[in-house]
Amino acid sequence: MKRGRLRLAIRKEFFPQRVVRHWNRLPREAVDAPSLEVSKARLDEAWSNLV
Structure with missing residues (x-):
């Protein structure tokens, strides 16, 4: 039972951490x-300025 809870807890934390890292x-x-x-237009503009 603990094994299943651990896997569920990892799954709950994994996606938000990945999203937040990229969002920041x-x-x-x-x-x-x-x-x-x-947001899309501003992001495209910001990325085009990098190239």
Whole structure:
């Protein structure tokens, strides 16, 4: 029974940790956008400036 709980606990933590790690790397302009469309446009603009 403990073995199953451990696996469930790992599964609950694994996805959020991966998402948060990538989310923290995004430019602030894209994160603070009011909508998804604006966020995508700002993210594309920020990445195009890097190249």
